[in-house]
Amino acid sequence: MSGAGRADVYLYGAPASLYTAKVRAFLRARGVPFEERFPSHPDYRARVRPAVESHRIPAVEFPDGLILQDSAVILDELERRYPDPSAAAMGPRQILLTRLMEVVGDRGLAKPAMHFRWNFLPVNEGFVVGEFGRSLGFPAPAEEIERLGQRIASKMASYLPMLGITERTIPVIERAYGESLSLLNTHFSAHPYLLGGAPSRGDYALMGPLYGHLGRDPYPLQLMQRTAPLVFRWTERINGGERATPEFSNRPRELLADDAAPPTLVAWLRHLFAGFSDDLVLSAERMNAWFDANPDAPPGSWVSAEGADQPALGEIVVNYHGVATPQQALGHTLWLLQRPLDWVEGLSGAARVVAEDLMREIGAGALLNIRLRRRLTRMRGRLAVA
Numbered sequence: 001m002s003g004a005g006r007a008d009v010y011l012y013g014a015p016a017s018l019y020t021a022k023v024r025a026f027l028r029a030r031g032v033p034f035e036e037r038f039p040s041h042p043d044y045r046a047r048v049r050p051a052v053e054s055h056r057i058p059a060v061e062f063p064d065g066l067i068l069q070d071s072a073v074i075l076d077e078l079e080r081r082y083p084d085p086s087a088a089a090m091g092p093r094q095i096l097l098t099r100l101m102e103v104v105g106d107r108g109l110a111k112p113a114m115h116f117r118w119n120f121l122p123v124n125e126g127f128v129v130g131e132f133g134r135s136l137g138f139p140a141p142a143e144e145i146e147r148l149g150q151r152i153a154s155k156m157a158s159y160l161p162m163l164g165i166t167e168r169t170i171p172v173i174e175r176a177y178g179e180s181l182s183l184l185n186t187h188f189s190a191h192p193y194l195l196g197g198a199p200s201r202g203d204y205a206l207m208g209p210l211y212g213h214l215g216r217d218p219y220p221l222q223l224m225q226r227t228a229p230l231v232f233r234w235t236e237r238i239n240g241g242e243r244a245t246p247e248f249s250n251r252p253r254e255l256l257a258d259d260a261a262p263p264t265l266v267a268w269l270r271h272l273f274a275g276f277s278d279d280l281v282l283s284a285e286r287m288n289a290w291f292d293a294n295p296d297a298p299p300g301s302w303v304s305a306e307g308a309d310q311p312a313l314g315e316i317v318v319n320y321h322g323v324a325t326p327q328q329a330l331g332h333t334l335w336l337l338q339r340p341l342d343w344v345e346g347l348s349g350a351a352r353v354v355a356e357d358l359m360r361e362i363g364a365g366a367l368l369n370i371r372l373r374r375r376l377t378r379m380r381g382r383l384a385v386a
């Protein structure tokens with residue numbers, strides 16, 4: 001446990017970071033005492049970065065000295081240390097949904113998250129660049145903050161085409177995100193959280209894109225507040241660690257009983273996978289092509305010459321809500337996708353049937369056919385062959 005004056009957990013991250021938002025959501029919703037620090041904190045350079053061998057955020061340091069990077073690995077450890085009593089009631093459907101939502105939180109909303117940040121610079125720039133700059137240099141003089149922020153901003157904006165965000169796809173990204181918000185707003189008119197009366201890992205994972213970018217940058221925040229106020233309230237509810245919440249004052253803080261999958265959540269996921277299923281299927285084909293081309297890769301070897309944590313595996317053309325969209329294949333997301341697929345694979349009998357039916361119901365049936373020829377793992381923070 002923590003010593004005098006120590007937080008239980010040090011979270012190295014930044015307010016504008018998508019993946020930091022995911023971990024922070026858990027810590028806030030679950031009331032874990034933590035202290036957030038910028039990557040400019042001296043301990044980040046001295047201890048954290050060497051320990052995780054990565055410059056990425058978030059990273060978390062626990063009081064016993066364990067230091068981890070990657071939001072999924074961090075949440076695994078946090079869930080082990082702070083077990084959630086309501087999660088024990090989950091059955092095959094709800095477990096499957098939380099695991100799928102983590103895959104969605106990783107890349108399924110990357111297009112709107114990056115588009116609404118970087119293509120609305122007249123509204124967003126001052127805030128976002130300032131946020132990046134402050135995370136690296138606060139309390140430096142304003143010009144230094146601006147210089148540091150612009151350095152990151154120019155790198156980030158160059159990622160847009162790789163993610164499939166181009167002049168041609170912008171109209172469909174905007175339309176699809178509008179529909180997505182509307183479906184989620186409907187969901188939150190019936191439930192305070194994604195799986196009912198208590199937050200779960202699916203909520204934390206989706207806070208990455210839906211709060212870290214879309215619920216916080218000036219342009220998309222206003223869009224959310226205007227068009228999907230109940231989605232905005234969900235971000236507030238989690239961030240505030242609200243125990244009772246005014247919209248649902250008599251609702252017990254429990255997941256829906258009987259392993260139920262809320263129809264409003266199913267409807268939202270169905271819409272989402274109409275723009276995401278192909279990313280996963282085609283990325284898996286790319287990954288298999290890499291395995292074929294590198295048959296002698298020994299276990300533990302990295303899936304890219306440079307040892308990338310999120311390697312780009314080559315161009316694919318995905319069906320994004322009916323629009324053929326060129327983008328880079330996903331690597332890291334396939335590592336996360338192993339979790340829901342392993343879960344289904346490990347079920348038998350009636351549980352297997354309900355899980356597979358649910359996959360088809362949410363429009364993710366094609367994922368059931370994905371067979372990676374080798375398992376993916378992470379080795380020294382990089383995507384690797386198991």
Ligand SMILES: N[C@@H](CCC(=O)N[C@@H](CS)C(=O)NCC(=O)O)C(=O)O
Nearest residue numbers: 017018019055056057058070071072
């Ligand atoms: N898979 C990682 C992704 C982490 C990540 O991409 N973090 C971004 C900030 S949101 C980062 O550190 N970017 C720094 C860079 O790309 O140089 C996780 O889930 O933690």
